[in-house]
Amino acid sequence: MALAVWRKSSLSGGNGGSCVEVASLNGGRIGVRDSKDRSGPALTFTSTEWRTFISGIKDGSLEDPAA
Template structure:
């Protein structure tokens, strides 16, 4: 598998992040198969890349309040 070129990624803060306190999770929607996620306090640090379907399931569980239920 080829590594993702995150230098071309457009990042956005998660709507569930605490944007006022600077503790943001940022995601990029620029890739079809994977969703990269990073810590906004360390934009040049590591990022995690989740398969798009898994990320979608995670976000749905958070929104639905069923995460960990």
């Protein structure tokens, strides 16, 4: 992951320390890390897992029903 190109949402504005960053990794995997701890651990997902996650965000199925 050392050579990964990490990016964060342009909607994060000037709040650069409170975001997640994502990167495309070898083998079609997706990496996700905390922008406050760039040398810390990163989660990795398959492309299918990532697409399922993004679909859930878009369709609202991942929203907290208690909120």
